[in-house]
Amino acid sequence: MDRFLFLTFDGLSTGAVYAAFALALVLIWRAARLVNFAQGAMAVATTYVGYTVVSGTGSYWLGLGVAVLAGLALGALVERVLMRFVGHANPLGEVIVALGLVLLIQAVLGMVFGNEYRPATVPFDTDALSVGGITAVSPYDLWVFGAVMVVVVLLALLFTRTSIGLRMRASAFAPEVSRLLGVNVGRMLTVGWALAAAVGALAGMLVIPTGLGLHPHAMDMVFVVAFTAAVVGGLDSPAGAVVGGLLVGLILSYVTGYLGPDTTPLAVLVLLLAVLLVRPGGLFSSVKARHV
Amino acid sequence: MTATRTGLSTADRQPTRPSPLRRLLPGPPGSPGPGDSALLRHLILAGLAGTIVVLVTNQLEPYQNLQVARVCAFLCVTAGYTVLVGLNGQLSLGHGALMATGAYTVALTQQAFDERAVQGRWILPLSLLLAVAVTAVVGLVIGLAAARLRGPYLAGVTLAVATLVPAITTIFTEVFNGEQGLRFPSETPPAFLGAYFQPERWLAWIALAAALLTMLLMANLVRSRFGRSLRAVRDDEVAAGLCGIHVAGSQVLAFVVSAACAGLGGGVYAVLTATVAPGKFALDLSLFLLMAIVIGGLGSLAGAVWGAILLVALQELPSLITETFTLPSDLAQRLEGNLALAVFGLILIVVMIVAPAGLQGAARSLAARLRRRASSR
Amino acid sequence: MYFTARRGLAAATGLALLVGASACANDAQRAAENVPGVTDSEIVIGTHQPLTGPAAPGYSRISAATKAYFEHVNSKGGVNGRKIVYRVMDDGYNPANTENVVRKLVLDDKVFALLGGLGTPTHTNVLEFVKAQKVPDLFVSSGSRAWNQPDRYPTTFGWQPDYTVEGKILATFVKKEFPSRKVCHFGQNDDFGRDSLAGVEKILGPVAAKQTYTTTNQQVGPAIGALKAAGCEVVISATIPGFTALAMGQAAAQGFKAQWIVSNVGADYTTLSKQLGDKKVILEGMIADNYLPMAGDANDPWIRAFRKIHEHYNAANPLDGNAIYGYSMAYTFVQSLLTAGTDLTREKLVEAVQKDGFRGPGLTPFRYSKFVHAGYSGVRLTKVQNGVQAYFGPTYMTDDGEDQVREFPEPPVAPPADAIPTS
Incomplete structure (x- = not known):
């Protein structure tokens, strides 16, 4: 029982960072109807920028801010310079360009920063607090939870209460109609990319300290898991991404704990396939998002 | 069509695309129909290419012959892969794992015979045949799931498949021997070629035979009725269905064919070094394969050749750069490996945006322009 | 038309076979060359190293040091x-690249020998090729026991103490210093972890709990949680540096206080403290083992000698355990070359190593003989105190079989002038 509780807490805290990352994937999906396969690499790049600032100034919060800003800029840049010009004749174009971006970003990071793992400092203690004899969550985990929740609430407000949020949703779902109604669809796409990349940057800053540290390939596996989380929750639903992230975190923690660390990639695939084949819109889809 | 996109964006692109119905109609009366003459032409081409490569390998040093062999092994994979992605529009990122399936099948078969002290020239073709069969079955399983998935979903699922190889080999360590992988007796040239016949040349010939066979089959498949239905499905699933094409069926079949090619390529790849290890089939391999067929020219078999050459060049370039230029050691250390990847990543993006037809497309249009200029004179 | 094509094909095949036959003579001529890679003024050798990729951190500095040592030797006139x-050559720790670069080195660059190829999964896959080519394959950088199979791989030699030797010695220390404590094992899910566990269990019998990790899954929390739940008091850990840091960090985070005893490959203090950053205090009290001069010991005569070379040829990198490894291995190689004599051949180099008798930077002798191709025979324990990793206690030696663990009383040998062996 103790073991189960321990794995539950462990799963929730890793799940929270998957949730943050899945959120970024959902944002791009909502803005541009595509899965950004370069999200992981972009997040690593902004995290490098963030930690360069942290080690330069000694302030984690300044680094975090710069990383998020760098995310905004990188997202806008990728949309303006690359994605906008991908021909629509081939629907795979965007995925392939994104994968090219992965190779490019990882190689450039390797050239600039080297291939060493860099330690990532955190603003809060990572030592877990003990609740009733069971080590539960650490202050750092609480900070991750808090940050993710704040982002979810802010995004929900943005999409439901502000006109720019409304315009973004409109231009994603019905670009032609929106254009007729005077929405600058192109600009909304840029905003969507920038926003998603900023959330990805935040997720990167949250994820990296929990693993081996900063490395050009640090997010490879995280991307696959976060994609699963986003699909589980439904690519259309920010709340679904959070629940999906936590759920996937829990499942992987139980699998790692009870079946062994080797089996997780298999568990990811099984989960992904099960959700896609049984409930393709994700567990929390409000609309029939995907009809074949 | 990608159902993942909204109906409106589909309407957006409708006019730019040739009607799928058009592709299904028989060609203009003058053009040669599919059948014997195409097969014959492909046979002659394959024979010619084979002869030239064999002639070339006779003049090459051992290491260069190995490179030829590697190109041929990769060609088996890229040829089948480009048909799936380019002609059928299904983006798989798991072909590295399919190669691994073929490679491990060959290794396990060869080991099994070796343990029972069975020897013979027939073991190699048999194990390659098994590799094709097993990989085709795996391809069938993935393909059945894939037929229900579209665009990014399929890419995501197959990406998860690509990360699976190391996990499977460590879970079943007794069979696959974990990270260290398997070794089996290496292939030696037959005695009638002489005692001093270069072993690497023999490997190149084996790989060449596999590559020619694959290219021949793919070239005929592309021109067949099945090939046309693949394209029709890619361009518009609904229209293809209306024309009596079994959409899901042809998608699954495309996946199986492509997997079989990857299995053969993976098997040959294993034979070249007589070893397999999960590290050889990591996630990067799947991405590199995609890069190769895109830069070569999606859907083009000639492009697949370019792609296979590119894959081998990618392994050679890093050391070439640092050997050619004398760089400070820490800078060299950073550039080694990374520089080539950065360049290829950039090329991949540029090709996709500027010249979606890839190298082969560029070569074709260059040739056309030259021809025009020549005729205008 | 069909007929002509067939005839054409037949002719082409015939032609190909003809040319094939003509090439044979060429090959036969090539087979009878003199010693590859050796001229009167040069010996060309090669290696495969992870300069990029997951294993590059730390390990990429080994070959830089080896290279620096050879530059130093060359500046003093070389060997004979x-x-x-x-x-x-960079292989990025990917076996596919290893196979490629080793073939390039042997077939294309025609190296005389391979030296210090790094990694178990990488190097395992070139053993057969190396054997077929009869290339001396000296001092593989890994503690796997696979390099010690002289009957199967007659030219391959290990260098560092293997993981089983380490496991036996660490367990003997635990048996003596921590009697009746709950001893557990945490290891990498491959030969590294398994060989280590085998060594430990040879001495201690079954451990109280054992957990593993895979390099592709950074979530070590559940494994560490299980060790904590099992009530482990001593954890013997066969981990690479990144996972040593992760595991000890995770243990600290869970409030799991045990004595960590870490295998040498994952215990370099410089590497670990760099990775842990602010949290490096958790390394205090960590026990590990080593068999080479400690990089942090400024008074050691070997370290002083190596530092001179380091500052001259390799100043861009820190003088850490990886650098010392690279220098020491290069030193043993020069010893082997000297033993092989002026009339250098591949067979003579292999015989020279088998002849052994080398004493060098390492604390113990090697185990080399015609029947044993394993390297250093023992280790000495180290402990981190006040941010310094230093030796304590006696030096132990044993083998990977049933041999007892016993103390090795001889003091370390002193370095020759310029740290270049003379015989």
Whole structure:
């Protein structure tokens, strides 16, 4: 029982960072109807920028801010310079360009920063607090939870209460109609990319300290898991991404704990396939998002 | 069509695309129909290419012959892969794992015979045949799931498949021997070629035979009725269905064919070094394969050749750069490996945006322009 | 038309076979060449190293040091008048690349020998090729026991103490110093972890709990949680540096206080403290083992000698355990070359190593003989105190079989002038 509780807490805290990352994937999906396969690499790049600032100034919060800003800029840049010009004749174009971006970003990071793992400092203690004899969550985990929740609430407000949020949703779902109604669809796409990349940057800053540290390939596996989380929750639903992230975190923690660390990639695939084949819109889809 | 996109964006692109119905109609009366003459032409081409490569390998040093062999092994994979992605529009990122399936099948078969002290020239073709069969079955399983998935979903699922190889080999360590992988007796040239016949040349010939066979089959498949239905499905699933094409069926079949090619390529790849290890089939391999067929020219078999050459060049370039230029050691250390990847990543993006037809497309249009200029004179 | 094509094909095949036959004579001529990679003024050797990729952190500095040592030796006239050219090829720790670069080194660059190829999964896959080519394959950088199979791989030699030797010695220490404590094992899910556990269990019998990790899954929390739940008091850990840091960090985070005893490959203090950053205090009290001069010991005569070379040829990198490894291995190689004599052949180099008798930077002798191709025979324990990793206690030696663990009383040998062996 103790073991189960321990794995539950462990799963929730890793799940929270998957949730943050899945959120970024959902944002791009909502803005541009595509899965950004370069999200992981972009997040690593902004995290490098963030930690360069942290080690330069000694302030984690300044680094975090710069990383998020760098995310905004990188997202806008990728949309303006690359994605906008991908021909629509081939629907795979965007995925392939994104994968090219992965190779490019990882190689450039390797050239600039080297291939060493860099330690990532955190603003809060990572030592877990003990609740009733069971080590539960650490202050750092609480900070991750808090940050993710704040982002979810802010995004929900943005999409439901502000006109720019409304315009973004409109231009994603019905670009032609929106254009007729005077929405600058192109600009909304840029905003969507920038926003998603900023959330990805935040997720990167949250994820990296929990693993081996900063490395050009640090997010490879995280991307696959976060994609699963986003699909589980439904690519259309920010709340679904959070629940999906936590759920996937829990499942992987139980699998790692009870079946062994080797089996997780298999568990990811099984989960992904099960959700896609049984409930393709994700567990929390409000609309029939995907009809074949 | 990608159902993942909204109906409106589909309407957006409708006019730019040739009607799928058009592709299904028989060609203009003058053009040669599919059948014997195409097969014959492909046979002659394959024979010619084979002869030239064999002639070339006779003049090459051992290491260069190995490179030829590697190109041929990769060609088996890229040829089948480009048909799936380019002609059928299904983006798989798991072909590295399919190669691994073929490679491990060959290794396990060869080991099994070796343990029972069975020897013979027939073991190699048999194990390659098994590799094709097993990989085709795996391809069938993935393909059945894939037929229900579209665009990014399929890419995501197959990406998860690509990360699976190391996990499977460590879970079943007794069979696959974990990270260290398997070794089996290496292939030696037959005695009638002489005692001093270069072993690497023999490997190149084996790989060449596999590559020619694959290219021949793919070239005929592309021109067949099945090939046309693949394209029709890619361009518009609904229209293809209306024309009596079994959409899901042809998608699954495309996946199986492509997997079989990857299995053969993976098997040959294993034979070249007589070893397999999960590290050889990591996630990067799947991405590199995609890069190769895109830069070569999606859907083009000639492009697949370019792609296979590119894959081998990618392994050679890093050391070439640092050997050619004398760089400070820490800078060299950073550039080694990374520089080539950065360049290829950039090329991949540029090709996709500027010249979606890839190298082969560029070569074709260059040739056309030259021809025009020549005729205008 | 069909007929002509067939005839054409037949003719082409015939032609190909003809040319094939003509090439044979060529090959036969090539087979009878003299010693590859050796001229009167040069010895060309090669290696495969992870300069990029997951294993690059730390390990990429080994070959830089080896290269620096050879430059130093070359500046003093080389070995028997021959300068050593060390070709370092990056394999990114990917076996596919290893196979490729090793073939390039042997077939294309025609190296005389391979030296210090790094990694178990990488190097395992070139053993057969190396054997077929009869290339001396000296001092593989890994503690796997696979390199010690002289009957199967007659030219391959290990260098560092293997993981089983380490496991036996660490367990003997635990048996003596921590009697009746709950001892557990945490290891990498491959030969590294398994060989280590085998060594430990040879001495202690079954451990109280054992957990593993895979390099592709950074979530070590559940494994560490299980060790904590099992009530482990001593954890013997066969981990690479990144996972040593992760595991000890995770243990600290869970409030799991045990004595960590870490295998040498994952215990370099410089590497670990760099990775842990602010949290490096958790390394205090960590026990590990080593068999080479400690990089942090400024008074050691070997370290002083190596520092001179380091500052001259390799100043861009820190003088850490990885650098010492690279220098020491290069030293043993020069010893082997000297033993092989002026009339250098591949067979003579292999015989020279088998002849053994080398004493060098390492604390113990090697185990080399015609029947044993394993390297250093023992280790000495180290402990981190106040941010310094230092030796304590006696030096132990044993083998990977049933041999007892016993103390090795001889003091370390002193370095020769310029740290270049003379015989």
